[in-house]
Amino acid sequence: MTDTTIDTRYVFRFGGGVSDGGRGDRNLLGGKGANLAEMASIGLPVPPGFTISTEMCARYYEEGERFPDSLRDEVRDGLAHIEAVTGKRFGDPADPLLVSVRSGARVSMPGMMDTVLNLGLNDQTVEGLAATSGDERFAWDSYRRFVQMYADVVLGLDHDRFEEALEEAKEDRGYFLDTDMGADDWRQVVAAYKEIVEADWGKxxxxxxxxxxxxAVGAVFGSWQSERAKVYRRLNDIPGSWGTAVNVQAMVFGNMGDTSATGVAFTRDPSTGEHAYYGEWLVNAQGEDVVAGIRTPQYLTRAAREKAAAKPLSMEEAMPETYGELARVFDLLEQHYRDMQDIEFTVERGHLWMLQTRSGKRTASAALKIAVDMAEEGLISREEAVARVDAAALDQLLHPTLDPDAPRDVLTKGLPASPGAASGAVVFTADEAEKRAERDEAVILVRIETSPEDIHGMHAAKGILTARGGMTSHAAVVARGMGRPCVSGAGALAIDAKSKILRVRDRTLREGDIITIDGASGEVMAGAVATVQPELAGDFGTLMGWADEVRRLKVRTNAETPADCRTARRFGAEGIGLCRTEHMFFEAERITAVRSMILADTPQGRKAALARLLPEQRRDFAEIFEVMAGLPVTIRLLDPPLHEFLPTKDSDFAEVAAAMDVSVDKLKQRAGELHEFNPMLGHRGVRLGITYPEIYAMQARAIFEAAVDVAQRTGEAPIPEVMIPLVATRRELELMRAQVDKAAAAVFAETGRTLDYLVGTMIELPRAALMAGDIAGAADFFSFGTNDLTQTAIGISRDDAARFLQTYVEQGIFARDPFVSLDVEGVGQLIEIAAERGRGTKPGLKLGICGEHGGDPTSIAFCEQVGLDYVSASPYRVPIARLAAAQAALKARG
Structure with a gap:
């Protein structure tokens, strides 16, 4: 059916004094298109072009990968705009217009989608390009690049076939570099390439x-659904519904001799955040040569070159006037966008052209420094600085780095492309990295150079090492965005991926051998190197202080050991939101008493075992209260599926039998009586306390004895919050609260001292959420156990779901794994209902969340929206939660 109406505009022009997109709608034009339109609108030298909007991406797939006739009319007008500005005509054999066709999603996805350069060349226009440029070699070099790229991206032919043909051509002529090839050489390579196309494509x-x-337009839209793009979107929570735009732009050439160049630059150092220009360039080259690592680029600034002790001149030295113009553009763009910019540029015979700007990918440490520096420079506010740092990325800063005093067996040194350090087994393919990582092996992905197809392996690896490529290569940019350490351009490496061998001069390593890389120094070392704890002062401390000033939600930690408590306090935890007492019972000297308690078939037998456990529990709680002196500590009473504690080996049964003075056979019979088919929904939590009340009585006594002891010794009274798990009814909570209150009263009478405490429950069953108004009558607080609430609401076991949940995410059934990021639409409704009904009964009811979702920024934003009082996260995620809570508060303010 012919489409004869234009009900929606899909094409937006830019350049040559025109900017249809104005200041640029990123959702409509994509990031690249919006920024091109905006650069054009502020008068920067942008090659003219047009953007096909993201809305066409969705329509392209809806209509069976076809384009409507209306789009063809709009594209024709877009080409006419480029022709009018450049004075060239598309397909003109005498003076041809050549264009690039590039993707542009609304957020940066470096290297994940496809690009075609030099489009418009054929057997006739190549002669016209040679005549107008005065450089026959340049024209035929451009044609061979186009044929190879088009065959790969659009026709789907094997890229390596063309690389092999080129290498053979160079070998036949005794050449080592592409730049050694002349016009006739390239003409013959083009002929060879066309033969490959006809043989492999059939036309x-x-x-x-x-x-x-x-x-090319179809291929770029199609690359939105490529496997690597899907993986990248999944890793970065980018919705597939967003789509990509396509940007068609007049070609400008950095490969037209020694007065031409191309480069990639950042207005600040994306690795460290230092306020200094950072980038690379190549004389007589196209942009792909820089980012693909095909040629080793040169430093942009003199200072960077001297620091690296490199010989080739920097752009600042080789092209001082053009560099000065570029530096002015850098400053203008950073002031305009008020953020560090990642810029692509080309110099064509001395004329500077800006091809792209976008907010640059950066490491977590760089993000902190840039945000703090810009706030202190007055470029942004403190609140903007807090909002700008990705909370989840802080995880990069919270783990150990290499010990500077540890011995190092340095094999070689490359470029420090992405900071951080990692040790792991050498692997040579992305698939192998992913396979080993699934077995919890730490691996280092070692490649000659990475490509977008390696994205899954780069994510699985602890670090990335490449033999080729610079500081702005694919490996470097993607690694920085992921927070992976990366050493690139380690030229001394000889990598034989087929034989799975890595040679460094006289040293040979094989797949599986352990190496360490230091992305801050560029060093590559044999074996594992010792680490040290991070220093969390400076910019980190400054930004976290600003975050604490604006956040409303308190941040606690999930911890049950003094070491975890100290770590959490160091990271700024304001108490404990979940102390899982069953985790204290697995120690070797206690497990026999615990098993005796569980296997006892009389209250007297249980009490005898509990008497042995009481002093151990009291000491546990005292140690925690000392670390958390003066802060609230929520202690969940015993909540084990009993099968986790039951003995399984004959030697274990014999040990417990001796402790209880009963026969092994009797114990095995008792264990059989306790067997459950579905223990996670069985005799656990409050049900254990109802049937064996002496267990909760012992734990409550241990809590209050420890609290009084610490208050007397330190002068700072802890604030115990006793949590009854897995309640479904008010009556369950009333019965267990009576046990806790009785124990508190007894201890206070014995010691002559009282202290404040709370008794509440964990809301982790749908019935509890629905009956929250009734249950609140017996509770001082609710803590949402979102791990179990997710399991019971969705009916999916988090322990067994890994085998199919990823498929659910890929097919859009869940936006994210619901055990990683809260299912706001479903489980979130239960939390909202419980919060509303609970506070309807008791307006001052304290509400918190203690599942693993308490450390997830998206889930924390929901907690702010619902009005919870605190979130609780694992110790190393406390800073993430503090920053995410601040960002949620800022967003709520509007």
Whole structure:
């Protein structure tokens, strides 16, 4: 059916004094298109072009990968705009217009989607390009690049076939570098490439430039659904519904001799955040040569070159006037966007062209420094600085780094492309990295150079090492965005991926051998190197202080050991939101008493075992209260599925039998009586306290004895919050609260001292959420146990769901794994209902969350929205929660 109406505009022009997109709608034009429109609107030298909007991406797939006739009319007008500005015509054999076709999602996805350069070349226009440029070699070099790229991206042919043909051509001529090839050499390579296309594709290479254009536009839209793009979106929580835009832009050439160049630069150092220009450039090259690591680039600034002791001149030295113009553009863009910019540029015979700007990917440490520096420079406010740092990325800063005093067996040194340090087994393929990581092996992905197809392996690896590529190569940019350490351009490495061997001069390593990389120094070391704890002062402390000033939610930790408590306090925890007492019972000297308690078939037998456990529990709680003196400590009474504690080996049964003075056979019979088919929904939590009340009585006594003891010794009274798990009814909580209150009264009478305490419950069953108004009558607080609430609401076991949940995420059934990020639509409703009904009964009811979701920024934003009082996270996620809570508060303010 022919589409004869234009009900929606899909094409937006830019450049040459035109900017249809104005200041740029990122959702409509994508990030690249919006920024091109905006750069054009502020008068920067942008090659003219047009953007096909993201809305066409969705329509392209809806209509069976076809384009409506209306789009063809709009593209024709877009080409006319470029022709008018450049004075060239698309497909003109005498003076051809060449264009690039690039993707542009609304958020940066470096290297994940496809690009085609030099489009518009064919057997006739290449001669016109040679004549107008005055450089026959340049024209034929451009044509061979186009044929190879188009064959790969659009026709789907094997890229390596063309690389092999090029290497053979160079070998036949005795050449080592591509730059050694002359015009006749490139003409012959083009002929060879076209033969490969016809042999592998079954048809001659397309000569009609309009067919070329539509093929490239379709391929770029199609790359939105490529496997690597899907993986990247999944890893970065980018919705598949967003789609990509396509940008068609007049080609400008950095490979037209020694007065031409191309480069990639950042307005600040993306690794450290230092306020200094950072980038690389190549003389007589196209942009792909820099980012793909095909040629080793040169430093942008003199200072960077001297620091690296490199010989090739920097752009600042080789092209001082153009560099000065570029530096002015850098400053203008940073002031305009008020953020560190990642910029691509080309110099064509001395004329500077800006091809792209976007907010640059950066490491967590760089993000902190840039945000703090910009706030102190007055470029942004403190609140903007807090909002700008990715809370989840703080995880990069909270783990150990290499001990500077540890011995190091340095094999070689490359470029420090992404900071951090990692040790792991050498692997040579992305698939192997992923496979080993699934077995919890730490691996270092070692490649000659990475490509977008390696994305899954880069994510699985602890670090990335490449033999080729610079500081702005694919490996470097993606590693920084992921927070992975990366050493690139380690030229001394000889990598034989097929034989799974890595050679460094006279040293040989094989797949599985352990190496360590230091992304801050570029060192590559044999074996594992010792680490030290991070220093969390400086910019980190400054930003976290600003965050604490604006957040409303308190941040506690989930911890039950003094070491974890101290770590959490160091990270700024304001108490404990979940102390899981069953975790204290697995120690070797206690497990026999615990098993005796469980296997006893009389109250007297249980009490005898509990008497042995009481002093151990009291000491546990005292140690925690000392670390958390003056702060609230929520202690969950015993909540074990009993099967986790029951003995399984004959030697264990014999040990317990001796302790209880009963026969092994009797114990085995008792264990059989306690067997459950579904223990996670069985005799656990409050049900254990109802049937064996002496267990909770012992724990409550241990809590209050420890609290009084610490208050007397330190002068700082802890605030115990006793939590009854897995309640479904008010009556369950009333019965257990009576036990706790009785124990408190007894201890206070014996010691002559009282202290404040709370008794509450964990809301982790749908019935409890629905009956929260009734249950609140017996509770001082609710703590949402979102791990179990998710399991019971969705009916999925978090322990068994890994085998299919990823498929659910990929197919859009869940936006994210519901055990990682809260299912706001479903489980979230239960939390909202419980919060509303609970506070309806008791307005001052304290509400918190203590599941693993308490450390997830998206889930924390929901907690702010619902009005909870605190979140509780594992110790190393406390800073993440503090920053995420501040960002949620800022968002709530509007």
């Amino acid at each position: 001659p290479f397309p000569q009609d430039v309009h067919d070329q254009l539509w093929g």
